[in-house]
Amino acid sequence: xxxxxSQLDTDYTLLLKDKAVRENFEREVxxxxxxxxxxxxxxxxxxxxxxxxxxVDKKNNHLLKGRxxxxxxxxxCSDGGIDTWRxxxxxxxxxxxxxxxxxTDEKLFEECANYGLIAVLKEGLSWEEAxxxxxxxxxxxxxxxxxxxxxxxxxxxRDALVCYTENNPPKTSRCLFRRxxxxxxxxxxxWQVRFAKLISxxxxxxxxxxxxxxxAHNVWELKGTIFSPEGxxxxxxxxxVGIVMLAWSESQH
Amino acid sequence: MSEEIYRVVKRYIESRNDxxxxxxxxxxxxxxxLIERMEKDKKFRRYIIEEVIKTAVxxxxxx
Numbered sequence: 001x002x003x004x005x006s007q008l009d010t011d012y013t014l015l016l017k018d019k020a021v022r023e024n025f026e027r028e029v030x031x032x033x034x035x036x037x038x039x040x041x042x043x044x045x046x047x048x049x050x051x052x053x054x055x056v057d058k059k060n061n062h063l064l065k066g067r068x069x070x071x072x073x074x075x076x077c078s079d080g081g082i083d084t085w086r087x088x089x090x091x092x093x094x095x096x097x098x099x100x101x102x103x104t105d106e107k108l109f110e111e112c113a114n115y116g117l118i119a120v121l122k123e124g125l126s127w128e129e130a131x132x133x134x135x136x137x138x139x140x141x142x143x144x145x146x147x148x149x150x151x152x153x154x155x156x157x158r159d160a161l162v163c164y165t166e167n168n169p170p171k172t173s174r175c176l177f178r179r180x181x182x183x184x185x186x187x188x189x190x191w192q193v194r195f196a197k198l199i200s201x202x203x204x205x206x207x208x209x210x211x212x213x214x215x216a217h218n219v220w221e222l223k224g225t226i227f228s229p230e231g232x233x234x235x236x237x238x239x240x241v242g243i244v245m246l247a248w249s250e251s252q253h
Numbered sequence: 254m255s256e257e258i259y260r261v262v263k264r265y266i267e268s269r270n271d272x273x274x275x276x277x278x279x280x281x282x283x284x285x286x287l288i289e290r291m292e293k294d295k296k297f298r299r300y301i302i303e304e305v306i307k308t309a310v311x312x313x314x315x316x
Contacts, residue, residue, distance in 0.1 A: 040279045051279070074278045098278040139316075148265060149275060155308045 004036075004114045008121050012036075020049040026060060034068040036117065041073025044080050056084070064089040068127075072113050074098040077162050079174055085164040086191070091127045093117075097160035100153035108141040108150065112157065131163040197250065204243060212236050255302050262305055263288060 005012060013028045015021075020039065025048075029035060037055070040047045045054030056064070058080060065088035069081075077094040085092040093116055101109035115137045119130035138158035145151050164170050169187045173179050181190035215236065216226040266284050275282045282290070291298045 100275070100277040102276070103272075103274040142312075147269075147273075149269075151312075152304050152308045153275075153277075155311050156304050159307070 003110070004117065007114070007118060010121065018049055020055065022048055022053060022055050022060070025055045026063060029063050029067070032067070034070065034117075035064065037069065037071040037073060039073060041071065041076040041080070043075050043078050046071060046073050046076060046080075056080070058083050061089070062087045066090055069093065070117050071095075072099050077164070081162070081164065082170045082173060085170065090165070092162075092164040093127070093131075094162065095157065095160040096162055097156065099157055099160070101157075102147055102150045102153065104147040105141075105145045105150035105154075108144060108154065109157070112138050112141050112154065116163065127163050127165050128168050131161070131168070134161060201243075201247060208236075208239060208243070255299070258302050258305060259291070259298060262301065263291070 005014075013032065015024050015028065037046050040051060045057030047053075048055045056069075061080065061084040064084050067089060068091040069084060069089055070091075070093040071081075072095060074095060075097055077092060078096040081092045081094050081096075099113075112134065116127075116130045116134045119125045119133050120127060125133065135158050138154050138161070142151050142154045142158075145154060162170070167188075169191045171182065171187050173182065177195075178190065181193055184190070185193075215230075215232045219228050219230055219232075220226045266288055269284045271283070273284050275287055291301060
């Protein structure tokens with residue numbers, strides 16, 4: 001970590017050891033655009049010192065809205081990282097599986113783990129470009145590794161590395177329906193669908209259909225035909241135009 | 254087949270020196286503790302074998 005910070009030459013707040021607790025994170029996070037977390041984690045969150053609680057979990061990850069979170073914590077990006085990105089984090093960089101390394105080739109693992117941040121802050125790459133180059137950095141490290149076991153885990157870490165951004169959204173989700181939408185619409189469009197809006201649109205359309213059918217049936221009982229110049233039809237037409245306009249304006253955001 | 258791969262993996266780990274360390278998540282293994290876990294924990298053994306197979310496939314895939 002200190003090696004990485006010395007390479008970046010930037011202002012930072014260090015939360016080491018006993019300072020690495022939730023309260024300190026929540027107090028300091030507002031002052032920084034980038035949060036770098038080099039410690040353990042799991043699907044749900046990033047561990048606080050001691051591993052008994054979380055520094056970041058689904059209850060406070062909204063604090064990362066508009067910020068970059070860069071971590072090598074194991075498996076966080078398989079769920080917690082996705083949720084953080086969904087709640088507005090600008091960039092979520094991390095791993096969807098456990099991070100493994102050997103001491104034999106520790107330097108190579110370190111270079112690969114740090115590379116994304118250096119590529120963006122020092123080389124001026126975009127996060128998407130940095131991800132691509134970081135994967136290539138792992139490929140280079142695989143060729144340089146002295147231990148065959150290192151090759152296995154460099155390959156493993158490379159494949160587990162992800163970077164969620166606006167242009168590179170998660171390709172999967174724990175939610176079955178979201179996975180179906182990703183398959184159907186592609187990741188970028190699928191993540192724009194909000195369930196509350198989707199359900200409200202379905203309810204509105206079904207309710208509209210039932211009401212229109214009922215009205216037409218009453219007209220048929222009174223006049224013997226459903227085709228009759230009634231004020232109700234004008235009202236239904238106006239509502240239909242309104243629903244289409246609302247759906248269109250929502251899709252523009 | 255996977256048992257054959259496991260035997261090769263085990264032999265490879267046994268051939269490491271005593272100072273050899275492998276860190277996976279929050280666990281630190283030396284060659285003895287890694288073999289011990291693989292012997293006892295079938296799920297972990299399967300996971301390791303899968304990773305070795307994925308690496309072999311990756312290395313043999315033309316880039």
